[in-house]
Amino acid sequence: MTIRRLRRGASPYPPLLRAIPDPPAVLWLRGDAEPELLGRRSVAIVGARACTSYGRSVARTLGRELAAAGLVVVSGMARGIDAEAHRGALDAGGITVAVLGCGIDRDYPAAHRDLAGRIVDRGLIVSEYEAGVEPAPWRFPARNRIIAGLCMATVVVEARERSGALITADFALEDGREVMVVPGEITSAISAGSNALLRLGATPVTAAADVLEAYGIELVVEPVAALEGLAGTVLEKLSEQPASIDELARVLAVAPGVVAAALTELELVGRVSGGDGVYRAGITR
Amino acid sequence: MVTRAITSTIVGLEPRRVDVEAHLVLADLPSFAIVGLADRACQEAKHRVQSGIVNAMLPWPSRNRIIVNLAPAALRKEGSGFDLPIALAVLAGSHQLPAHRLLDHASVGELSLDGRVRPVSGTIAVAEGVRRAGIKLLICAAESAPEAALAGIDVVPVHHLAEAVAYLRGEEDIRFASPPGSDDLEEPFVPDLAEVRGQERGRRALEIAATGEHNVLLAGPPGTGKTMLGRRLPGILPPLTRDEALEVTRIHSVAGTLPTGRPIMLMPPFRAPHHGASAAAIVGGGAIPRPGEASLAHRGVLLLDELPEFPRPVLESLRQPLEDGVVSVARVGGHALFPARFRLVATMNLCPCGARGDPTADCGCSPQRISAYREKVSRALLDRFDLVVAMPRPRAEELAAPPGEPSAAVRERVVAGRARLRDGDLLRRTEAASALLDRAVDHVPLSGRGRARVARVARTIAALGGAESVLPEHLAEALSYRSPVGVPSA
Numbered sequence: 001m002t003i004r005r006l007r008r009g010a011s012p013y014p015p016l017l018r019a020i021p022d023p024p025a026v027l028w029l030r031g032d033a034e035p036e037l038l039g040r041r042s043v044a045i046v047g048a049r050a051c052t053s054y055g056r057s058v059a060r061t062l063g064r065e066l067a068a069a070g071l072v073v074v075s076g077m078a079r080g081i082d083a084e085a086h087r088g089a090l091d092a093g094g095i096t097v098a099v100l101g102c103g104i105d106r107d108y109p110a111a112h113r114d115l116a117g118r119i120v121d122r123g124l125i126v127s128e129y130e131a132g133v134e135p136a137p138w139r140f141p142a143r144n145r146i147i148a149g150l151c152m153a154t155v156v157v158e159a160r161e162r163s164g165a166l167i168t169a170d171f172a173l174e175d176g177r178e179v180m181v182v183p184g185e186i187t188s189a190i191s192a193g194s195n196a197l198l199r200l201g202a203t204p205v206t207a208a209a210d211v212l213e214a215y216g217i218e219l220v221v222e223p224v225a226a227l228e229g230l231a232g233t234v235l236e237k238l239s240e241q242p243a244s245i246d247e248l249a250r251v252l253a254v255a256p257g258v259v260a261a262a263l264t265e266l267e268l269v270g271r272v273s274g275g276d277g278v279y280r281a282g283i284t285r
Numbered sequence: 286m287v288t289r290a291i292t293s294t295i296v297g298l299e300p301r302r303v304d305v306e307a308h309l310v311l312a313d314l315p316s317f318a319i320v321g322l323a324d325r326a327c328q329e330a331k332h333r334v335q336s337g338i339v340n341a342m343l344p345w346p347s348r349n350r351i352i353v354n355l356a357p358a359a360l361r362k363e364g365s366g367f368d369l370p371i372a373l374a375v376l377a378g379s380h381q382l383p384a385h386r387l388l389d390h391a392s393v394g395e396l397s398l399d400g401r402v403r404p405v406s407g408t409i410a411v412a413e414g415v416r417r418a419g420i421k422l423l424i425c426a427a428e429s430a431p432e433a434a435l436a437g438i439d440v441v442p443v444h445h446l447a448e449a450v451a452y453l454r455g456e457e458d459i460r461f462a463s464p465p466g467s468d469d470l471e472e473p474f475v476p477d478l479a480e481v482r483g484q485e486r487g488r489r490a491l492e493i494a495a496t497g498e499h500n501v502l503l504a505g506p507p508g509t510g511k512t513m514l515g516r517r518l519p520g521i522l523p524p525l526t527r528d529e530a531l532e533v534t535r536i537h538s539v540a541g542t543l544p545t546g547r548p549i550m551l552m553p554p555f556r557a558p559h560h561g562a563s564a565a566a567i568v569g570g571g572a573i574p575r576p577g578e579a580s581l582a583h584r585g586v587l588l589l590d591e592l593p594e595f596p597r598p599v600l601e602s603l604r605q606p607l608e609d610g611v612v613s614v615a616r617v618g619g620h621a622l623f624p625a626r627f628r629l630v631a632t633m634n635l636c637p638c639g640a641r642g643d644p645t646a647d648c649g650c651s652p653q654r655i656s657a658y659r660e661k662v663s664r665a666l667l668d669r670f671d672l673v674v675a676m677p678r679p680r681a682e683e684l685a686a687p688p689g690e691p692s693a694a695v696r697e698r699v700v701a702g703r704a705r706l707r708d709g710d711l712l713r714r715t716e717a718a719s720a721l722l723d724r725a726v727d728h729v730p731l732s733g734r735g736r737a738r739v740a741r742v743a744r745t746i747a748a749l750g751g752a753e754s755v756l757p758e759h760l761a762e763a764l765s766y767r768s769p770v771g772v773p774s775a
Contacts, residue, residue: 050652079652111656244677245486245765250686256485257746261761268721268728276635276642277486277505277675 003104003131004029014038020149020175024128027146028104031120037095038124041215042072044147044172046165047081047157048190053275054242055158055190056084058182060273061282062155063088063096065208069217072097072123074150076143077112081157081165086119091270095123097150101143103133126150144168153178153214155205159193166193169202178214180205227271230254231262235271235281242280288377288384290370291391293414294362295407295539297574297614297621300414304356305367307374312350319371321355324363330396333365334372337396341447346379363573366405369394369424372446373453382453390441390453391415392424400446404429406541409534412436424449430462432538432548435531465548473544473552475520479691480513483683487514490674490766492695495521496702497745499738500607500629500669502592505676506643511632515588518630519555520692522585523700529584532624536583540576554585556627560594564602574614574621579606582627592631593661600666603629607669631670633662643678671738672766698749705748712744714755721757725764739763 006013006027012035017023029035043066045059059081067073067089075082077098089096098119100108104127107113119125128146129139144164148154148171156179159165169179181202184191198204205211212218227235234248245263249256263279266272272279287308293300317331339345353371355362370392377384393411395403404426405411412433415423422439430442440462443449451457478488487503491514494501501518503511525533533550537543543550558567558578569577579587589595606612610626637658640646650658667673706712714722722743726736740755743763747755 050650244679246483246679246683249485250683256489257762258758260486260489260765261758264725264761264764268724277677278642 001030001105002032004035006035012036012039014150016152017146017149020145020171022145023149024146026128026130028127028130030104030125031123033095033120033122033124035124037072038097038126038150040072040095041070042074042097042151043211043215044074044151044154044168045081045085045157046075046144046147046154046159046168047194048159048163048165049078049080049082050190051080051084051158052188052190053273053278054280055081055182055184056275057273057280057282059084059157060088060091061270062157062182062205062208062211064092064094064270066211067094067096068092069208069212070094071212071215071217074099074147076101076140076147077108077116077119077125079109079111083112083115085157086115089123090118097123098125099143099146099150100125100127100129101140102135103127103129103131105131106133106135108135140164141167145171148172148177149175151177153180153211155180155182155211156194156197156202157182158184158190159197160190161193161196163193166197169197178203180211180214227266230258231265234259234262235266238272238279238281242278244277244279248279286378288374288387290374290377290387291415291418291420292367292370292393293391293411293418294360294364294366295410295414296360298410298536298539298576298623299621300410300417301360302414302418303360303362303367305370305374306354306356307371307378308352308354309346309349309375309378311348315347315349315351317351317353319353319355321353321358322361323355323367324361326365327355327362327367330365330368330371333368333396333398334375336398337368337372337400337446338376340398341400341445341450343376343381343447343450344379346375349379351375351378361573364405365395365403366393366407366411368396369402369446369449372396373424373449376450382450386453386455389420390422390424391418391420392449394424394426394443396446402426402443402445402449406543407539408433409435409531409538412438412440413535424452427462429548431465432534432543434462434464435534435549473547475552475555475692476513476516477520477692478517478695479688481510481517481689482686483679483689484510484514484676487511487674487676488689488695490672491518491521492699493742493745493749494518494628494630494672495695495699496749497671497706497741498628499671499742499745501631501672501674502667502670503630503632503674503676504635504642506634506641506646506678507639509676509678511676512588512590515586515590515630515632516555516557517692518586518588518628519553521695521699522553522628523696523703524551525553525584533584536576536580536624540581542581554582555588556582556585557588557590560589560591562595562599564596564599567599568602568606568612568625569614569621569623570616572616574616574623576623577612579603579612579625579627580623583624585627587627587629589629589631592633593658597661597663600662604666604669607666629670634658635675642675645678668732668734668738671742674766701751702745702749705751706745712747712752712755714740714743714760715757717757718743718755718760721760721764729764729767731767735767739767742766
């Protein structure tokens with residue numbers, strides 16, 4: 001495990017982070033990548049740990065498409081939205097950075113040890129705490145200021161009221177950065193906080209292109225290959241609403257095994273994601 | 286004078302010959318002792334034998350010191366099956382029946398106080414032991430005679446000790462019992478798949494499991510029919526072959542779980558132990574090793590309802606039978622190997638409160654609680670489920686569907702699919718299918734074992750579909766059964 005120290009005065013210290021009111025005096029870095037990587041154009045994707053499968057799917061797709069467009073995806077390696085954003089970026093072969101709220105040598109939560117290993121393959125894990133520092137509840141809000149501080153924009157996917165993701169959004173606003181929000185169901189408590197941000201005037205995100213626009217990146221619109229045959233029909237149905245294999249089989253009047261095969265194909269090309277037996281289409285465009 | 290009667294006892298599932306020797310000597314102080322590592326039930330034989338003989342209107346040798354030895358003396362004996370051979374040896378010792386006749390016959394059975402002969406568990410295994418010992422005739426209770434006749438020896442069915450004595454004296458002829466014909470077997474009740482509405486995905490998984498002998502995990506909120514489906518797997522399995530039936534019957538006979546009226550198990554057994562069961566109850570054990578639920582489900586189905594509720598040691602103890610198809614139990618009382626090749630069907634909820642996967646309920650489980658719940662089932666055990674099916678709550682339209690296909694129709698396809706699977710070579714993977722598998726391994730977390738299992742399931746699907754080789758669509762469907770539950774959704 002390579003661990004390096006980056007002082008505020010040193011030249012590779014990310015300029016955006018230096019601009020916030022209380023930049024950490026020291027940044028610890030884990031991973032072999034260049035520290036300059038932290039100065040590249042980055043986007044934060046944050047949200048609830050207890051998220052819905054919709055939130056998970058959106059976070060993954062955004063992570064993938066934003067990383068594919070060349071942005072560094074920054075998040076907190078927590079369960080739920082954070083982890084999906086990292087995974088999405090890794091899916092695209094992109095670069096992602098995790099900011100920890102504990103000592104630089106800790107994989108927290110422990111369940112994400114594998115994920116941490118994949119992040120440092122090409123990206124970095126960052127913390128203002130030296131090795132051995134235990135995770136503590138008050139360290140996470142402080143960690144959030146680094147996440148917001150490293151990025152020009154923060155995308156909130158799902159957040160309850162008074163949640164950590166809202167703290168990150170607050171930091172981003174104080175730092176004068178862009179705050180963007182993925183709209184959630186108005187009846188869901190898990191989206192209450194993020195929808196409140198929208199009411200206050202945050203930019204709604206309906207596709208990766210909405211985020212890229214803020215960076216002045218025009219998404220090279222690959223004409224999405226129209227899918228032939230059953231896979232296409234299945235995708236069409238799923239873009240109306242999420243469904244189980246049984247529902248699809250009934251509506252399309254085909255055997256469940258055939259639907260399952262079509263869904264696997266769609267999953268492998270990243271057009272559909274499933275969880276707990278319910279499949280949904282990825283965001284289009 | 287020493288007289289000898291022959292019988293068998295069962296160690297694990299294996300019969301061992303036991304000689305019952307009786308020595309009667311005239312003595313001023315009459316006594317009756319049984320030696321030869323006999324357990325309590327055997328020791329109590331003294332009282333049953335004495336009452337039985339007296340109530341059979343035969344004289345009890347009351348002026349004798351009687352010693353009964355169960356040889357080999359080092360082998361632990363248990364149970365009440367020695368009553369009849371002990372009584373016969375004592376009667377021969379007191380010259381009430383010809384001793385040489387006892388050497389051509391083996392005997393087994395419990396005596397009641399009035400001299401009637403009662404059946405004991407494991408009679409078919411005893412009969413096999415008798416045959417292996419080179420003895421052609423077995424005297425046993427009439428109720429267990431058809432079962433014993435399956436072992437291929439001549440069985441003399443008796444109802445009462447007096448009847449056995451009369452037969453051995455040559456005063457009465459008894460017709461040998463014949464093995465059970467298919468006519469005198471009661472059809473066991475097996476629930477039918479037609480009763481399950483909707484859940485096409487689950488039904489499909491069951492059909493694949495029945496064909497390729499795969500283990501299935503059904504996961505979903507309560508009330509979606511997981512258990513109902515699991516209980517219907519035995520009904521779509523083909524009937525047992527004759528050898529399998531004998532093997533299964535022997536296990537159930539030894540365990541004493543053979544249903545009355547059905548001396549032979551022709552259908553695959555079904556066992557559904559409660560999650561309060563101990564590891565010994567599930568895989569077998571005890572001071573004297575006995576088969577557990579895993580062995581009772583041999584060649585049939587073991588249903589573990591609410592899998593995460595089972596204690597972890599119990600679940601881990603299932604890994605050996607799942608891998609090797611046998612359970613080995615080593616105890617002070619002996620070492621035993623029990624066959625345990627069963628299809629495992631398990632059910633679980635998607636979260637501790639159960640609401641997850643149900644759009645109409647609000648699940649308040651934190652991610653930590655959900656992963657704690659799912660981690661109760663180890664990755665190693667999850668890896669052994671070839672088919673993992675998430676069963677979300679069906680919509681009203683699906684429950685209003687007409688009754689599903691009956692089990693008999695599904696079973697026909699299963700039988701045909703199995704036949705094609707046996708013709709192994711036909712089902713090779715096409716290159717396109719292999720390419721798909723490689724692509725999938727890059728995308729989803731698939732262990733080496735996981736990959737091999739996907740390939741096996743794909744082969745089963747191809748066989749069910751009547752295909753010549755394993756095509757990409759078969760493989761794609763097989764991949765869809767890869768644990769969406771197992772990967773903690775963190």
